[in-house]
Amino acid sequence: MSCGQHFKVAIIGGGPAGIGVAVGLAKRGIGPVVLIERRAEVGGTPMGYRKKPGGVPTFVEWTRGRVVFGEELAGRMAKRLAKTDTTIRLSAQVTQIDPVEKRLTLLWPEGVCDVTADAVVLAAGAREQTPAEKGWLAGARTARVGFTRHITGWLDGNGLLPARKPVVVGSDLIAYSAAAKLRAAGSDKPVMIDRRRSPSAGLFERLFFRRWTRPDWSGDVTAAGIKGDRSAAGVQSSDGQDWHGDGVMICGELVPNTELALLGGLAVELPSRQLQLARGQALSEPGWFAAGNVLGGFHGAQWCYFNGRQAARRVANFLE
Amino acid sequence: MTQFGTWQPKIRGKLFYNWPQGACEEALRFTSAGQLGVEPYDMAIVGAGVVGCGLAYRLSQYDIRVLLVDRLHDVGEGTSKANSALIHSGYDAKPGSLESKLLHEAEADWPGLAARLKIPLDPIGGIMMAVTDEQERQLEAAEKNAHANRATDVRILSATEIREREPNASPDVRGGLLVPGESLVDPFMASIAYAEIALANGVDILLGADIAGVELGQPSGAPLHHLVTADGHRLPARRIVNAAGLGSRRLADGYGGGAFDINPRRGQFLLFDKSARPLVQHILLPVPTTHTKGVLVAPTIFGNLLAGPTAEDLPLEDPAATHTTVEGIRRVVEGGSRLVDGLARQPVIATYAGARCACNQGSYVIRHNDGAPGIVTVTGARSTGLTASISLARHLIDGMQKELGLELSPDSAALDCRPDSAWPGWWRRPFENGATDARTDHGCAICFCEVISGGEIRDALDSPLKPRTMDALKRRTRVLSGRCQGFDCQVPLAEIVSGHTGIGIAQLTKNGPGSELVVPGQAEVTA
Ligand SMILES: Cc1cc2nc3c(=O)[nH]c(=O)nc-3n(C[C@H](O)[C@H](O)[C@H](O)COP(=O)(O)OP(=O)(O)OC[C@H]3O[C@@H](n4cnc5c(N)ncnc54)[C@H](O)[C@@H]3O)c2cc1C
Ligand SMILES: Cc1cc2nc3c(=O)[nH]c(=O)nc-3n(C[C@H](O)[C@H](O)[C@H](O)COP(=O)(O)OP(=O)(O)OC[C@H]3O[C@@H](n4cnc5c(N)ncnc54)[C@H](O)[C@@H]3O)c2cc1C
Numbered sequence: 001m002s003c004g005q006h007f008k009v010a011i012i013g014g015g016p017a018g019i020g021v022a023v024g025l026a027k028r029g030i031g032p033v034v035l036i037e038r039r040a041e042v043g044g045t046p047m048g049y050r051k052k053p054g055g056v057p058t059f060v061e062w063t064r065g066r067v068v069f070g071e072e073l074a075g076r077m078a079k080r081l082a083k084t085d086t087t088i089r090l091s092a093q094v095t096q097i098d099p100v101e102k103r104l105t106l107l108w109p110e111g112v113c114d115v116t117a118d119a120v121v122l123a124a125g126a127r128e129q130t131p132a133e134k135g136w137l138a139g140a141r142t143a144r145v146g147f148t149r150h151i152t153g154w155l156d157g158n159g160l161l162p163a164r165k166p167v168v169v170g171s172d173l174i175a176y177s178a179a180a181k182l183r184a185a186g187s188d189k190p191v192m193i194d195r196r197r198s199p200s201a202g203l204f205e206r207l208f209f210r211r212w213t214r215p216d217w218s219g220d221v222t223a224a225g226i227k228g229d230r231s232a233a234g235v236q237s238s239d240g241q242d243w244h245g246d247g248v249m250i251c252g253e254l255v256p257n258t259e260l261a262l263l264g265g266l267a268v269e270l271p272s273r274q275l276q277l278a279r280g281q282a283l284s285e286p287g288w289f290a291a292g293n294v295l296g297g298f299h300g301a302q303w304c305y306f307n308g309r310q311a312a313r314r315v316a317n318f319l320e
Numbered sequence: 321m322t323q324f325g326t327w328q329p330k331i332r333g334k335l336f337y338n339w340p341q342g343a344c345e346e347a348l349r350f351t352s353a354g355q356l357g358v359e360p361y362d363m364a365i366v367g368a369g370v371v372g373c374g375l376a377y378r379l380s381q382y383d384i385r386v387l388l389v390d391r392l393h394d395v396g397e398g399t400s401k402a403n404s405a406l407i408h409s410g411y412d413a414k415p416g417s418l419e420s421k422l423l424h425e426a427e428a429d430w431p432g433l434a435a436r437l438k439i440p441l442d443p444i445g446g447i448m449m450a451v452t453d454e455q456e457r458q459l460e461a462a463e464k465n466a467h468a469n470r471a472t473d474v475r476i477l478s479a480t481e482i483r484e485r486e487p488n489a490s491p492d493v494r495g496g497l498l499v500p501g502e503s504l505v506d507p508f509m510a511s512i513a514y515a516e517i518a519l520a521n522g523v524d525i526l527l528g529a530d531i532a533g534v535e536l537g538q539p540s541g542a543p544l545h546h547l548v549t550a551d552g553h554r555l556p557a558r559r560i561v562n563a564a565g566l567g568s569r570r571l572a573d574g575y576g577g578g579a580f581d582i583n584p585r586r587g588q589f590l591l592f593d594k595s596a597r598p599l600v601q602h603i604l605l606p607v608p609t610t611h612t613k614g615v616l617v618a619p620t621i622f623g624n625l626l627a628g629p630t631a632e633d634l635p636l637e638d639p640a641a642t643h644t645t646v647e648g649i650r651r652v653v654e655g656g657s658r659l660v661d662g663l664a665r666q667p668v669i670a671t672y673a674g675a676r677c678a679c680n681q682g683s684y685v686i687r688h689n690d691g692a693p694g695i696v697t698v699t700g701a702r703s704t705g706l707t708a709s710i711s712l713a714r715h716l717i718d719g720m721q722k723e724l725g726l727e728l729s730p731d732s733a734a735l736d737c738r739p740d741s742a743w744p745g746w747w748r749r750p751f752e753n754g755a756t757d758a759r760t761d762h763g764c765a766i767c768f769c770e771v772i773s774g775g776e777i778r779d780a781l782d783s784p785l786k787p788r789t790m791d792a793l794k795r796r797t798r799v800l801s802g803r804c805q806g807f808d809c810q811v812p813l814a815e816i817v818s819g820h821t822g823i824g825i826a827q828l829t830k831n832g833p834g835s836e837l838v839v840p841g842q843a844e845v846t847a
Contacts, residue, residue: 038768093765107771109760112751130805132590132671138644141672143830143837146810153811160826160838223646229639230835238646246839259769259803262595270595271667 003113007087009315010104010117011035012094012260015044016301017292018123019077020308021315026084028316033086034115036106038093042078044125045293046070046301048149050156056184056212058177062300065208067177070301077305097264099285119287119315122261122275123308126254126293128174131226133255136195137169137235139225144232144247148178151249155185163247167235168192168215171199172298174252180212182249190215191243193235195222200252218243256294272296281311282318289315322753324762326779327742329735332522335786337393338529338549343827344788353553356524360544361387363726364557366531366571368392370400370507371701372563373514374709375716380521381736382728387555388515388523389547391530391567393832394792395785396511398565400706401795402642402674403587404629405620406603407441408707409501411466411474412613418715419683420469423704425711427471427501433710436737437513439506440621440747446502446603447482449493449659455607456494462607463497473500488599488661502603504621506744507706508795513738514709516784521734525785528832529553534560534575536692542725543693545575559694559724561716565677568699569636576691582699584641584675587629588648590656593803596625596666604659613703615655617663622746622770622798627656627663633678641675648673669803676702684708686716688723696720745776746798766816767809769802777813778820788821790814791831810837 014037049059049070059070092108171194179190192215223238267276267284291311292304336350368390410423434441450456466474530550537543606614612631679700762775818825
């Protein structure tokens with residue numbers, strides 16, 4: 001990619017949502033389009049859930065109420081992307097945006113480079129909330145305090161079990177699937193704690209995961225600290241409850257990846273980091289759109305893909 | 321300033337990790353004292369915090385055999401890694417005290433030192449803000465005190481003058497004190513730069529060696545003492561400097577050192593995301609009370625905003641001295657909000673706590689021939705040790721020449737600087753500054769939040785102190801220190817470290833034995 005190149009549309013992020021945008025734009029014959037993905041492959045979050053011999057699928061294909069290998073699900077989407085003329089830039093991270101000029105600065109293996117576009121779609125996905133962001137979980141800074149992303153990175157990527165006695169912090173769908181993944185890989189029955197009185201995953205979702213495990217639940221934890229000297233030894237609440245373990249997994253409660261927008265000057269609400277939408281999926285500056293989990297909240301992969309398709313429609317309207 | 325890679329000096333010192341089954345290569349592993357040679361050391365420094373490292377750096381300019389030991393698995397990993405990261409001007413010290421003298425000298429040293437050693441420094445200055453009538457009444461005395469400390473550029477500002485400089489200052493601000501001499505610094509790089517130069521100049525460094533006791537030599541002439549590690553290695557030295565920070569009491573008990581009482585005074589901090597940085601232009605300091613200096617709000621050199629610390633006295637050896645609490649963080653937000661409007665709605669990225677070495681006998685207690693000839697105790701560097709590290713090193717050397725009969729001749733081959741390639745990548749940003757590079761891994765981000773490449777991680781692994789823990793890499797490159805706190809990069813980072821060093825990924829640790837990233841004792845399955 002020569003620097004300074006101009007595209008009709010630039011897509012930031014190659015997860016289900018970004019792929020949906022690219023596929024939708026191709027269907028409308030809009031181009032040239034560039035999709036910029038900072039990892040070495042497209043597919044986004046589901047790609048962490050690898051298909052392995054003897055592996056247990058735990059990525060929820062929620063619209064169909066079943067579990068799959070995320071890699072297969074995202075792989076199907078990536079195939080649709082491959083049939084389009086989209087220019088795909090891998091290992092390329094957008095590090096800065098200029099909303100008015102619609103200019104993106106990116107770092108990729110050949111260096112730093114700018115591209116411009118008539119319209120930009122932010123499809124940067126989401127990450128899991130950190131202890132500091134939760135506000136109710138403090139304590140020691142030890143090893144083996146990790147996220148769901150690390151469970152899949154260690155297990156699917158490296159064949160290693162991050163914790164034998166996990167304490168799962170969080171109680172949404174992701175937390176339950178994390179507990180299931182750990183249990184299926186041979187951990188003890190996970191303990192699950194959260195600030196909420198009852199789990200944020202619905203009854204049906206919880207029943208669904210009983211196939212693998214039914215975590216020991218404790219809710220209503222208002223102030224707690226991670227215990228341990230060099231490694232996590234569990235969590236202790238300020239009212240004396242004690243959950244013993246050898247690893248603490250911080251799961252779910254997605255935080256949208258809106259830092260580009262925030263630092264670039266698009267309207268973002270604080271401290272939630274939620275994008276402020278002008279209308280539909282349009283952001284505060286004309287020509288900027290968002291799709292997928294960067295919009296906030298938790299949405300499954302298919303929802304994000306179709307939300308990307310919808311964003312493509314909105315982009316087409318804008319370009320007309 | 322814009323090239324890639326790290327400096328690879330000719331290294332005259334030896335570096336070992338006392339890490340038997342550890343996550344480092346065979347060549348770095350310490351198995352017997354013989355590896356350090358048979359000659360006793362002229363000087364052994366216990367504690368590779370910023371004080372011990374600063375002393376090792378200064379001593380490395382002379383022709384003298386020095387050993388620097390620490391029980392942790394990197395330099396600067398104790399109190400020196402968790403502080404406010406400011407170079408203090410000493411405006412609020414007790415006039416005439418040793419602290420006042422050390423800070424006054426250090427303030428003059430720092431610009432040159434930082435430029436020579438490549439320690440990121442930003443002299444943005446501070447403003448002490450009075451937010452009650454009572455605090456406003458204290459400003460005049462504070463100004464007088466500052467002038468008595470030779471901080472002659474300190475002067476009173478009106479509320480209007482403060483608002484001009486700090487549009488987001490609390491509406492309660494009554495007035496304040498301009499303190500131009502305060503600066504932001506990279507606190508990690510201070511210890512690292514000192515130790516790298518010391519190592520290059522021939523200081524031996526032994527990490528992971530807990531000094532459990534001191535065997536005193538015959539008290540005649542210049543006795544030969546031995547440091548004894550917890551696992552039984554004996555390290556011979558003619559002189560010993562106890563710079564063990566909060567470990568200095570236990571160590572001093574081992575050689576019959578004189579009376580002093582220390583305890584950890586915990587300081588909790590809250591780190592805000594980069595979006596909060598434009599909120600303030602200076603280091604905003606509260607008016608101190610008799611009990612504490614109070615919660616300040618300051619940018620970090622890394623581009624974040626920091627609020628803290630608390631001041632909570634805990635008993636010696638209490639592991640909670642570096643833990644944060646929900647209540648403590650709440651107090652930090654409250655304290656910071658008294659100075660800056662809108663702080664509470666800023667997104668946070670991390671909390672941490674540091675333990676000051678509070679000493680009943682005052683700041684900077686120095687004892688020569690303490691307990692036995694040739695032994696020096698230096699302790700109580702409570703809240704200013706990072707700043708004073710350079711002037712303290714000089715002061716200690718002067719003292720040892722006078723009191724211990726230490727004779728020094730300059731080492732003409734000694735380095736006294738690091739080259740431009742030693743600036744951390746996040747600071748020099750080679751690509752953005754126009755450098756070109758044949759290695760594509762410098763253009764491939766691993767840490768997305770701070771935009772740190774795989775190439776920078778490999779460079780850090782190859783840097784003189786051969787960092788081998790995740791935390792050591794974090795302090796050098798800034799991986800794992802952004803808003804996602806390792807969500808994206810933790811596992812890819814471990815894969816890079818394992819791939820580059822050949823250490824099994826299951827052996828890798830956060831900060832030494834016992835902090836393995838995955839539960840130990842499992843066979844590595846190749847999937
Ligand atoms: C741990 C975890 C578990 C989950 N489990 C499930 C589940 O079981 N079932 C389910 O349906 N959903 C699950 N989700 C929700 C998941 O977010 C969605 O399934 C879906 O992946 C969201 O698609 P997306 O495209 O919005 O974001 P993502 O899939 O996250 O993709 C965003 C992409 O953008 C890239 N990117 C971000 N910023 C930049 C930048 N600046 N420059 C270049 N590239 C960038 C990222 O690298 C990433 O590839 C889970 C999410 C998480 C975090
Ligand atoms: C909350 C807070 C804020 C601060 N803010 C600032 C600031 O803004 N500016 C400033 O200048 N200063 C500040 N300070 C002070 C500064 O951090 C300290 O004075 C300085 O780090 C002390 O360095 P040190 O080398 O004495 O101690 P340490 O860094 O604690 O080093 C002592 C070393 O000795 C080792 N050790 C101990 N016992 C043994 C043993 N038996 N065997 C082997 N090794 C041993 C330890 O592992 C440790 O690495 C602050 C401190 C705190 C806590």
